[in-house]
Amino acid sequence: MNAGTVSRVRIHPGATVRVTVDPYTSVLALACAAAAARMRGGRPAVGDRWSGAELHAVSRLVVPGSSVAPEALTPAAPDRDTTVADELERLRSMSAEDLHADLDLTYAGDPPPHWSEVAGAARRWLGDTAAALETVWRLVEPVWQAQDRRRGREIERVGTAAARGALDIVLAQAHPRGRMVDGALEFPDPEGTDVDASRHTVVLAPLLSGVDVSISNLDRPGLVWLGYPAPVPAGEDEGGLAALLTPVRATLLRLLGTPWTMSRLASAVGLAPATATHQISALVADGLVSRRREGRHTVVERTDRGTGLLELYGVSDLPLRPPLSTPRRLPARPRTGPTG
Structure with a gap:
């Protein structure tokens, strides 16, 4: 210097x-x-x-x-x-x-x-x-x-x-x-x-x-x-988006550049429907995504505020990938009680 x-x-x-x-x-x-x-x-x-x-x-x-x-x-x-x-x-x-x-x-x-x-x-x-x-x-x-x-x-x-x-x-x-x-x-x-x-x-x-x-x-x-x-604690991502939103919500926000139905979104990220609804509700509360009914489906997509947040962190849209985890299916079990 x-x-x-x-x-x-x-x-x-x-x-x-x-x-x-x-x-x-x-x-x-x-x-x-x-x-x-x-x-x-x-x-x-x-x-x-x-x-x-x-x-x-x-x-x-x-x-x-x-x-x-x-x-x-x-x-x-x-x-x-x-x-x-x-x-x-x-x-x-x-x-x-x-x-x-x-x-x-x-x-x-x-x-x-x-x-x-x-x-x-x-x-x-x-x-x-x-x-x-x-x-x-x-x-x-x-x-x-x-x-x-x-x-x-x-x-x-x-x-x-x-x-x-x-x-x-x-x-x-x-x-x-x-x-x-x-x-x-x-x-x-x-x-x-x-x-x-x-x-x-x-x-x-x-x-x-x-x-x-x-x-x-x-x-x-x-x-x-x-x-x-403020220093970034060891182990946290430098961009901070996952630390801000939790990794699951960060992934959802990155996927939602285009409208998705709730059922398709839950399947894409490997979440049970109730869990996906909870995560999306948190993003809606922060004004980062919007949610609306279209017939029998619930459709969600990212808001301008959500897009701005990604841009602020230098994070791009996430292309569709296989589910982050696959829900475990229980084996079919025979009925053991009366059937009628």
């Missing part, structure tokens, strides 16, 4: 550490990743659901060669748990004057061109950004909820490391491409800075696993805040 292209944050090995439950930062990270992918010509699931104005608003956060954004985009109180609804309401309620003051403070009165453009339409940008983030949240909310236990394990891991004087091990993972060098967290940054946070409280905000983006705020008085992807 070359000087000027990295940030270095010096942190005391005995620093006070807090871990927050903060879905908003995961939403922001995913939005940045989707906007960057669209700028490279990709078509991520999230970005395809934005209007042109929403995509333009979020793209201000990922301009090549830039990594600094107004502080208003990070949680209002980063050392406390937050909700997406509260943070979006805060963005929508900000005045143009509030954003102008934030930009002036962030860029010492000289914002770069892409932020000067925002300043000229501050209220519109705030509304479009909040709308774009809300779209992301609608798509990933079930993923966030399903990873609750994973975040719990990460909180335990951080607490254990801090208690045993091994905070550096955790901090080395607090950026997808970070490392600890001479007591400082060092990570790539096109607008690199050097921060002495040796007396600061460290606030860690585990993001959704699999998000290859980190978000930090190094300018808050008395604390340094780092949002980073």
Whole structure:
């Protein structure tokens, strides 16, 4: 890593550490990743659901060669748990004057061109950004909820490391491409800075696993805040879809790109009809598949939300294969009682 292209944050090995439950930062990270992918010509699931104005608003956060954004985009109180609804309401309620003051403070009165453009339409940008983030949240909310236990394990891991004087091990993972060098967290940054946070409280905000983006705020008085992807526990799939839905439900969702009758679907995956109905009901409850009656049959198929979830995880449709398991058939037994 070359000087000027990295940030270095010096942190005391005995620093006070807090871990927050903060879905908003995961939403922001995913939005940045989707906007960057669209700028490279990709078509991520999230970005395809934005209007042109929403995509333009979020793209201000990922301009090549830039990594600094107004502080208003990070949680209002980063050392406390937050909700997406509260943070979006805060963005929508900000005045143009509030954003102008934030930009002036962030860029010492000289914002770069892409932020000067925002300043000229501050209220519109705030509304479009909040709308774009809300779209992301609608798509990933079930993923966030399903990873609750994973975040719990990460909180335990951080607490254990801090208690045993091994905070550096955790901090080395607090950026997808970070490392600890001479007591400082060092990570790539096109607008690199050097921060002495040796007396600061460290606030860690585990993001959704699999998000290859980190978000930090190094300018808050008395604390340094780092949002980073929660580690994937050993044995779990990196994509996380099976961990989210259970392997059976992940398989069903991948099959349902076209309509299936319940009886045919149960046979295809080797499930008893009652078990298949239970699994499909769970997917219906999450809004990932729909179910309707057609004559004597029940027909199920994937919803747009379900397709978006597969795209988010980079998972393709599953071609029809033999049943995952074959139900065991009991041998025929003769009747032993009266027949009539």
